[in-house]
Amino acid sequence: MKDNLSVACGDIRKKLKAFLDDLLAEDERQAFVAHLDGCGECKDYVRKIGSVSNQLWELGGVNAPSDLSSTILFRLKQAEQEIRKPRFVISKKLGIGILVVTLAIPLIFLLASRLKSRKQPQEADRTPVVEVYVERKSAVNDSEAESLFGKLKDAAAQLGVSEKAAEEATDLKEEAIKEAAGEITLIKEEAFVTGPKPLHWHFLYADKTKEQNLKKEKQVEELRLEKKTEESEQLDVEIERLEREKSRIDYESQSFGTIKKAGLEEQREALVLKIAEKVGKKEENSATINLLENNILEAERSLQQYKRDEAQCKADLINAVNSSGLILDYQTDNLFAFTAKGEKIESVLGKILLISPGSSSLRDYTPIVSVDPDQEYRVSVYLEKETTYVQHWHVTRASPVQRERVLDVIREESGRISYESEELIGFSISKGAIKKLKTRVLAMRIDLSEPGYTESEEGRLSSGPVEISIYFSER
C-alpha cells in the first residue's frame, strides 16, 4: 500500500504542470484530483504551487449556511404538500401551469419572509418553526452559549424544521428538541435571545465640587503659608541686621565723649524701635503661619475623609451586591457589573440607595420599574464623581475577529481602554475623536447602534473625556 501510494505521489509531481495547465486527459485529471482528495501531503504540495486555477479552487472553501439543507428539505415538502391537494383532472400543459403557480405562491411567501428578516419571527408565517430562548446559567459563557445554539440547530435540522418556531409548535417537537439539545432549559417564543438584558446605573457617589473646593482651599492656604514664611525669614534677616547695628552703637558709645554719646543714644533708640516693630510683625506672621498650617491640616483631613468615604462607598456598593447573594462579573476603578434575575434587582437597588457618603445619588439610564422577575439582567454600575458625558453603543452580530478589530481601532483613537470583556469594552475618548471612531467602526460593516442611553449636560460638555461602553450582543 505504501509503495503504491509512493508511486502515485511521484506521478503527482510529474503531472503537476500538465494538471495546472489543464492539459491532462479527463480520466487522468479525475484520477489526479481523486489522489489529492485522499492525500494531504500532495494536496499541500499542489496548493503551495499557487496557480490561478489552484487559488480558484481554494476560493471555493466557503461554508454554506448550516440551515440551508433543512430549508431546502422543508420547501420541498411544502411544495409537495401543495401539489398533493386534490383538485381535478387537467391537461398536461394546464397542469404544469397551475403547478408552477401553486408552487410559486408559498415559495414567494417564504422568500419574502426570509428576505424580510431571517432572525425575526413572522406572525403570518405558515412555516412551523422552533424558536428557542436559551436561558443563560451563571457559569455559561459566550462560547458555551454558541455551542448550545449549534446543538439546537442540529436538533431542528433533524426534525426537518428550520430554526424559528411559531406558537403552535407541538409539545412533541418541543420535547424532541429539548432531548436532542440536552441542555436547553426553557423554550419561549422569542427568537434567539442570548444572555441577560443590560441595565445601566450611574451612581454619583460624591460631590465633585466638594472635593475641588477642598483641594483649592488647601492650595490657597499653602500659597499664603509660603508667602508668610518668606516674610518671616525676611524679618529675621532685618532684625538681625538691626541688632548688629545696635551692638555697634553700644560699643562706640563707650569710647566717645558725652556729646557724641548723646547722638549715638538717639540712633540706638531709633534702632530699638525698629527692632521692636519688626519683632512685632514677625510675631503676627507666626500667628498667621500657625493658622495657615492648621487650615492646611484641616483641608488635608477633609480630603482624606472624602477619599475614605469614596472607598467606603465603593465597598458598600460591592457589599450591597454580595449580600444579595450575587457575585461581581468584573470590577474596575469606576465600574462594576453583576448579573441577576429581576426578582433580585430591586433588593440590590434598595441597598445601594441607602449608601450615602455625603452627597450621593443613583441615576439610572435604563428603566428599572418594569423589571421582569424571571428575566436575567446584566447590571453595570458606573461610579462617578460628576455627571459625565457617557455613551452606550450596541454592536450586534459581530464576529470575534470584528470585535478584535474594534478594539484595535479604539486603542488607536483613544489609547485608554478601561475594561474589556467578551461582551463589553469600556474606554475614554475625547469628544472630538468620537466621530472618527464611529466612522471607522461603521466602515467595518458592523451593525452599530446607540439606543438612547446617552446623557449629557450642557455645562460640562467642555470638560473631560467621554466614557463609552460598547456592548456586543447577538441582537
Added chain:
Amino acid sequence: MPERDYSDIGRPALDDEGAVKLLIEQYQQRAFALVLYLIGDDRDKAYEITASSFVEAFRSASSFEDKSSFLIRLIRMAIEKSRNAEIIPFSDETDFEDFSPERRNSLLVVKKALGALTFNEKALLLLRDQLRLSYGEIGAIFRVPEGEARTQVVRARVQIRKKVEEVLK
C-alpha cells in the same frame, strides 16, 4: 374528487428522502460557493438562489439515479438565477483570516480578478476549477458541445490571468 396526474413532475422521486438528503449534502456547499462568487457579497441572496435552485432541480428530476444529470440541472438553474441577480462587490475585510498573510493576499488578488470578469467567464472558470466539472458537463450546462466548452474555458483562463496581472500592478 378527480385525481391529479402527477407523472409529468417526477413525484415518485421525492418519496426517496434519503436520496434527496444525500444529494443536498453532496452539492450544497459547492452550489452555494458558486452562486456566491457569481453574484458577489450577498450571502442572503446566495442562500435564496441556492435553495430555490435545489428545489427546482429536484422538482424537475424524474429519478436520482443519475447524479450527474441532477448536478447539471442544479448548476444550470443556479447560474440562470444568478445571472439575473444584482452583482455586489466583495469586501475583503474578513476573508481568509486563518491563512498566512502571503496566501491571503494571493487569494484576494485572484478573487478581485475573478470579480472583474464577465459573468460567463466567471461561471466557466468556477465550474472548471472550483466545482471540477468535466468539459462535457460544462458543455451540458451551457448547452454547447464539449469542444466549445473547452475553448471558452481556455479563453476565460487567459482573461483571468490578464486581470490578475492588472490587479498586481
